[in-house]
Amino acid sequence: MNQMGRQARLAADVLRSLSAEARSEAIRAMARHIRAEAGAILAANAADVGAATAMVDRLLLNDARLEGIAAAVEAVADLPDPVGAEIARWQRPNGLDIARVRTPIGVIGMIYESRPNVTADAAAICLRSGNAIILRSGSEALRSALALHRALAAGLAETGIPAGAVQIVATADRAAVGMMLEGLSGAIDLIIPRGGKALVERVSRDARVPTLGHLEGVCHTYVHESADPVMAAEIVANAKLRRVSVCGATETLLVDRAAAPVLLPRLAEALQGCELRGDAGARAIVPMAAAAEADWATEYLAPILAVRLVDGVAGAVAHIARYGTGHTEAIVAEDPVAAEAFLDRVDSAIVIWNASTQFADGGEFGFGAEIGIATGKLHARGPVGPEQLTSFKYVVRGTGQTRP
Amino acid sequence: MNQMGRQARLAADVLRSLSAEARSEAIRAMARHIRAEAGAILAANAADVGAATAMVDRLLLNDARLEGIAAAVEAVADLPDPVGAEIARWQRPNGLDIARVRTPIGVIGMIYESRPNVTADAAAICLRSGNAIILRSGSEALRSALALHRALAAGLAETGIPAGAVQIVATADRAAVGMMLEGLSGAIDLIIPRGGKALVERVSRDARVPTLGHLEGVCHTYVHESADPVMAAEIVANAKLRRVSVCGATETLLVDRAAAPVLLPRLAEALQGCELRGDAGARAIVPMAAAAEADWATEYLAPILAVRLVDGVAGAVAHIARYGTGHTEAIVAEDPVAAEAFLDRVDSAIVIWNASTQFADGGEFGFGAEIGIATGKLHARGPVGPEQLTSFKYVVRGTGQTRP
Numbered sequence: 001m002n003q004m005g006r007q008a009r010l011a012a013d014v015l016r017s018l019s020a021e022a023r024s025e026a027i028r029a030m031a032r033h034i035r036a037e038a039g040a041i042l043a044a045n046a047a048d049v050g051a052a053t054a055m056v057d058r059l060l061l062n063d064a065r066l067e068g069i070a071a072a073v074e075a076v077a078d079l080p081d082p083v084g085a086e087i088a089r090w091q092r093p094n095g096l097d098i099a100r101v102r103t104p105i106g107v108i109g110m111i112y113e114s115r116p117n118v119t120a121d122a123a124a125i126c127l128r129s130g131n132a133i134i135l136r137s138g139s140e141a142l143r144s145a146l147a148l149h150r151a152l153a154a155g156l157a158e159t160g161i162p163a164g165a166v167q168i169v170a171t172a173d174r175a176a177v178g179m180m181l182e183g184l185s186g187a188i189d190l191i192i193p194r195g196g197k198a199l200v201e202r203v204s205r206d207a208r209v210p211t212l213g214h215l216e217g218v219c220h221t222y223v224h225e226s227a228d229p230v231m232a233a234e235i236v237a238n239a240k241l242r243r244v245s246v247c248g249a250t251e252t253l254l255v256d257r258a259a260a261p262v263l264l265p266r267l268a269e270a271l272q273g274c275e276l277r278g279d280a281g282a283r284a285i286v287p288m289a290a291a292a293e294a295d296w297a298t299e300y301l302a303p304i305l306a307v308r309l310v311d312g313v314a315g316a317v318a319h320i321a322r323y324g325t326g327h328t329e330a331i332v333a334e335d336p337v338a339a340e341a342f343l344d345r346v347d348s349a350i351v352i353w354n355a356s357t358q359f360a361d362g363g364e365f366g367f368g369a370e371i372g373i374a375t376g377k378l379h380a381r382g383p384v385g386p387e388q389l390t391s392f393k394y395v396v397r398g399t400g401q402t403r404p
Numbered sequence: 405m406n407q408m409g410r411q412a413r414l415a416a417d418v419l420r421s422l423s424a425e426a427r428s429e430a431i432r433a434m435a436r437h438i439r440a441e442a443g444a445i446l447a448a449n450a451a452d453v454g455a456a457t458a459m460v461d462r463l464l465l466n467d468a469r470l471e472g473i474a475a476a477v478e479a480v481a482d483l484p485d486p487v488g489a490e491i492a493r494w495q496r497p498n499g500l501d502i503a504r505v506r507t508p509i510g511v512i513g514m515i516y517e518s519r520p521n522v523t524a525d526a527a528a529i530c531l532r533s534g535n536a537i538i539l540r541s542g543s544e545a546l547r548s549a550l551a552l553h554r555a556l557a558a559g560l561a562e563t564g565i566p567a568g569a570v571q572i573v574a575t576a577d578r579a580a581v582g583m584m585l586e587g588l589s590g591a592i593d594l595i596i597p598r599g600g601k602a603l604v605e606r607v608s609r610d611a612r613v614p615t616l617g618h619l620e621g622v623c624h625t626y627v628h629e630s631a632d633p634v635m636a637a638e639i640v641a642n643a644k645l646r647r648v649s650v651c652g653a654t655e656t657l658l659v660d661r662a663a664a665p666v667l668l669p670r671l672a673e674a675l676q677g678c679e680l681r682g683d684a685g686a687r688a689i690v691p692m693a694a695a696a697e698a699d700w701a702t703e704y705l706a707p708i709l710a711v712r713l714v715d716g717v718a719g720a721v722a723h724i725a726r727y728g729t730g731h732t733e734a735i736v737a738e739d740p741v742a743a744e745a746f747l748d749r750v751d752s753a754i755v756i757w758n759a760s761t762q763f764a765d766g767g768e769f770g771f772g773a774e775i776g777i778a779t780g781k782l783h784a785r786g787p788v789g790p791e792q793l794t795s796f797k798y799v800v801r802g803t804g805q806t807r808p
Contacts, residue, residue, distance in 0.1 A: 013725070017749060084748075092770060096759060103751060105781050189781060210614060210782040231804040238806035321417070343799050344488075345421060347507060355500060355802030364807065365798070366496055377509050377593060377795035378614045379783040391781035394769070395747050398759030400635040402642035403768065 001179045004134055005187025007164030008107040012132040014162055016104050020081030022159070027077035027124050030155030034070040034120060037151040041066060044147035045116065052140055059114045059141055069120045069148075072369065076124035079368040082387045083130040097397040102390040104130030106189040109180045110371075111203060113138040113195030119148045122192075123166045125371050129389040132165045134188065136180060138195070139172030146170060183209040192384075194372050212380055212388075214373045216299045217247035217327035219357045222316040222342065223267065224333035225259035231354065232263060232332040233270035238356040239330065240274055245301045247373055248328050248350075248360030252296060252306040254316045260285055260309050274303045281309035296323040313338050317345045324348060326375050328360040349375060349382040405583045408538055408571050409591025412511040415568030416536040420508050424485030426563070431481035431528050434559030438474040438524060441555040445470060448551035449520065456544055463518045463545055473524045473552075476773065480528040483772040486791045487534040501801040506794040508534030510593040513584045514775075515607060517542040517599035523552045526596075527570045529775050533793040536569045538592065540584060542599070543576035550574060587613040596788070598776050616784055618777045620703045621651035621731035623761045626720040626746065627671065628737035629663035635758065636667060636736040637674035642760040643734065644678055649705045651777055652732050652754075652764030656700060656710040658720045664689055664713050678707045685713035700727040717742050721749045728752060730779050732764040753779060753786040 015023070034041070045061040052059055061069075082102050089099040108131045112118045119135055126133040137145030149168040156165055169176045180188060181203065191211045193203035200213045221239045223232045239250035255264050260281065268276060268286045276288035277295050288307065295306040296319070310316045313331075320329050330352035331342040339353040350360050360383070362370025367385030374380045380388035419427070438445070449465040456463055465473075486506050493503040512535045516522045523539055530537040541549035553572040560569055573580045584592060585607065595615045597607035604617045625643045627636045643654035659668050664685065672680060672690045680692035681699050692711065699710040700723070714720045717735075724733050734756035735746040743757045754764050764787070766774025771789030778784045784792035 016751065090770065092768070096763065096768075098769060103781075205612070208609070210780070228804070234806055235804065242807055343801075347420065348797065350798045350800060352800040353802060355800060355805040356807050358807040359500065359800065359802075359805070364496070364500075365502060366494065376614075377507075381795055382798050391785055393752065394754045394786050396754060396756040396759060396763065397743075397747075398757060398763075400632070400639065401759040401763070402638055403646055403760050403762040 001169070001176060002185050002187070004167050004169070005107070005184030007162070008132040008134055008167060009187050011162040011164030012104065012106045015127070015130045015132060015165055016083070018130070018161070020083065023081065023127050023130065024077040026156055026159040026161050027073060027127050029158045030120070030124065030152045031070045031074040031077070033151040033154040033158070034066065034073065034148065037147070037154070038063070038066050041144065041147040041151065044143040048141055048143045055114050055140070059116065059144070061116055061144060069117045072117070073120050073124040076128050076369050076386070079128055079386060081128065082390050087392060094401055095399055096401055099395045100392050101395050102387070103393050105389060105391050107132045107134065107187055108389065109134045109136070109188040109191040111136045111177060111180060111191060111193045111199065113199060114141045116141050116144040116148060118194055119145045119168070120152065121369065122371055123152050125369050125386050125389065127165065129386040131389055133167070134180065135166070135168040136176060137168065142172050178206070181207045181209075192371060210379070212372070212374050212384060213376065214247065215375050216325040217249070217360070217373070218251050218297060218299050218323060218325045219248060219327050219360070220252045220254055220316070220320050220324060220329045221250040221357055222254040222310070222329070222331045223256065223263055224313070224331055224335060224338050225256040226335035226338060227259070227263065227332040228334055229263055229266050233266050235330070235332050235354070235356050236267050237270040239358055240271060240305050241303065242356070242358050244303050246358060248358045249301065250305070250330070250357045251298065251300055252308065252323070254308055254310045254319060255282070257281060257309040257311050271305060274305050276305055276307050278307040279309060282307040299325070313341045313345070316342065320346055320348070327373065328352065328357045330355065330357045349373065405573070405580060406589050406591070408573070409511070409588030411566070411568030412536040412538055412571060413591050415566040416508065416510045418566055419531070419534045419536060419569055420487070422534070422565075424487065427485065427531050427534065428481040430560055430563040430565050431477060431531050433562045434524070434528065434556045435474045435478040435481070437555040437558040437562070438470065438477065438552065441551070441558070442467070442470050445548065445551040445555065448547040452545055452547045459518050459544070463520065463548070465520055465548060473521045476521070477524050477528040480532050480773050480790070483532055483790060485532065486794050491796060498805050499803055500805055503799045504796050505799050506791070507797050509793060509795050511536045511538065511591055512793065513538045513540070513592040513595040515540045515581060515584060515595060515597045515603065517603060518545045520545050520548040520552060522598055523549045523572070524556065525773065526775055527556050529773050529790050529793065531569065533790040535793055537571070538584065539570070539572040540580060541572065546576050582610070585611045596775060614783070616776070616778050616788060617780065618651065619779050620729045621653070621764070621777070622655050622701060622703050622727060622729045623652060623731050623764070624656045624658055624720075624724050624728060624733045625654045625761055626658040626714070626733070626735045627660065627667055628717070628735055628739060628742050629660040630739035630742060631663070631667065631736040632738055633667055633670050637670050639734070639736050639758070639760050640671050641674040643762055644675060644709050645707065646760070646762050648707050650762065652762045653705065654709070654734070654761045655702065655704055656712065656727070658712055658714045658723060659686070661685060661713040661715050668711075675709060678709050680709055680711050682711040683713060686711040703729070717745045717749070720746065724750055724752070731777065732756065732761045734759065734761045753777065
């Protein structure tokens with residue numbers, strides 16, 4: 001494992017000084033090799049699927065899904081390259097010219113579970129941002145991940161990039177995770193966990209290097225008394241039901257008590273097929289199951305919605321501060337003063353006015369690709385795309401200045 | 405301690421929604437109370453100094469130094485407030501308007517050693533950036549820190565800000581540090597250590613929450629063969645000798661082998677009073693002590709300079725990659741191609757062309773104040789001022805958009 005760390009560090013030094021176009025070429029070559037080696041990848045995946053006892057759909061690849069993976073990698077080749085971009089530049093009174101310039105972070109460790117696409121997505125996004133990556137797939141998807149990695153490695157080799165740029169831990173031995181969390185003797189700059197809550201919690205707790213994790217998305221949509229009822233029904237239905245398994249899906253609906261008799265029946269009608277669990281106020285208006293305390297803190301990832309009446313923006317903000325996970329919250333309102341107060345006072349990665357919480361996605365933000373959504377507040381917050389996987393340095397240009 | 409954490413979290417919620425002017429008023433009130441309580445602060449400091457066995461100068465306060473502390477706090481009140489600033493804003497094809505807006509981080513834990521000014525500086529910078537702070541002073545400066553904190557608390561009370569905004573651990577018990585490093589049950593978002601290498605290493609190793617530390621500044625100045633000899637001598641002398649105890653002081657001088665016979669004697673002349681320790685090449689040109697391997701990795705913080713001949717930019721970059729600490733490195737050169745290659749290829753927080761490494765300072769960068777210089781690459785890098793103590797959130801404004 002330490003040897004992998006050293007190889008990654010050496011490769012990171014090479015990646016940093018490559019041109020953006022050279023990195024794009026390598027990413028395109030990786031996509032070509034994924035297509036060329038589809039047979040081997042699908043065969044490896046079939047073996048994983050055959051051995052799987054759960055989450056088979058997350059694991060399963062077929063021609064269409066594999067083409068989707070290759071196309072997603074290819075799309076990353078066309079994204080703007082963040083490395084070397086000037087974020088800011090200013091002059092000091094003494095004539096010093098100071099620029100803040102994006103740099104790669106260095107070596108990223110990615111620890112993930114059963115989705116095979118993460119292998120390719122993470123490699124492409126890291127290459128785009130000039131970082132080397134060490135991948136550690138869950139054991140249930142290891143054959144698929146290794147087959148995908150062979151294709152990625154062939155793409156690197158074709159374009160003359162060191163194999164250390166994209167490496168994978170070739171064993172299901174859990175000790176490898178522990179070694180990565182220790183940082184491989186200083187070789188890993190950042191660990192990104194991607195998977196269930198148990199994995200992310202373990203990584204956040206045990207890692208000796210910085211992590212960028214996404215814990216839970218207990219997302220809220222708050223319907224203000226000034227809401228347009230038609231818009232509110234469309235947004236709430238989309239926020240909950242478009243896809244119930246994504247982290248940006250709304251899990252709790254908050255409705256203004258004053259307008260609930262008018263709004264809630266229309267919202268419930270739009271939510272047909274969804275189990276509602278309400279507080280006493282909500283149940284007095286629309287028949288539904290009773291919510292328990294635990295419901296307010298649950299990420300269902302299922303067609304279930306907790307429903308609570310609140311008193312105005314202050315009530316909504318207080319509920320979210322208590323039960324939210326800092327991911328994504330929306331307000332539906334025609335009143336701009338109420339909406340701006342909500343946007344200002346809710347401290348979540350993404351706050352939304354009059355749109356669906358399911359827009360919480362790097363692609364929808366225009367980042368082109370994402371490696372996850374960060375719910376911490378340090379370094380990156382919200383969708384993590386290539387730009388969020390960079391650091392920066394200050395470049396100071398002088399004409400002989402000395403400090404008095 | 406956990407009670408302190410809860411108070412800090414509640415205060416952070418208040419600070420976040422205060423106006424910039426309210427935070428400025430509180431900072432000014434803190435400065436007034438430092439001046440008003442000068443007698444008590446100096447008496448407490450005299451007791452600390454009386455008990456001290458080492459580092460007395462770092463610890464000592466007098467009228468002038470205390471006025472300096474008050475003036476530095478006051479200056480922070482006039483800095484631009486980072487909270488709420490829009491970092492970026494763009495529109496998506498579906499009409500969504502997305503803004504990236506600065507927010508406070510929340511609660512910062514500051515663990516420091518014997519400099520009393522850190523107590524006031526850190527409190528002012530955290531208030532400016534909307535963060536609550538929990539201070540933990542070294543035991544040798546605890547009386548001074550507690551007296552300063554009483555003045556800060558009086559300033560907060562006068563302006564109606566909760567006392568939880570600026571708290572100090574009132575005991576020298578080392579267990580308190582351990583509890584802070586555990587995060588006080590989730591109450592601390594970020595730990596900033598400020599002190600010697602042992603402290604920073606311990607904090608980085610043991611903290612369960614993110615840290616922003618400054619480990620060491622083994623800074624380099626590289627004199628390229630194209631350098632103007634007069635400028636090179638002025639810059640090198642300033643970079644080493646202006647103040648030898650600051651982290652931006654140059655510790656190793658690299659000189660191009662090709663031009664060393666001409667350049668090195670002039671540089672040595674400008675460095676009179678400084679002990680030189682050179683490699684064989686340097687010693688063949690100017691008589692000096694022999695450098696040992698350890699010299700290349702030593703932060704002297706003293707009038708000692710390691711000197712090595714290198715072959716061109718590639719040689720300088722390779723030496724810095726091996727021995728540098730990622731803090732600050734400078735090149736002196738008239739050749740812009742060589743200079744830009746150096747600026748591009750050296751991966752340090754600050755890279756400088758034709759100016760002194762001693763400009764590595766938040767004040768010199770125009771940040772107004774700094775709480776330290778971060779040598780890590782995550783979240784902040786280089787001088788950490790109020791802006792670097794913020795996170796951000798995405799504010800999305802729609803007109804009823806749902807996601808297809």
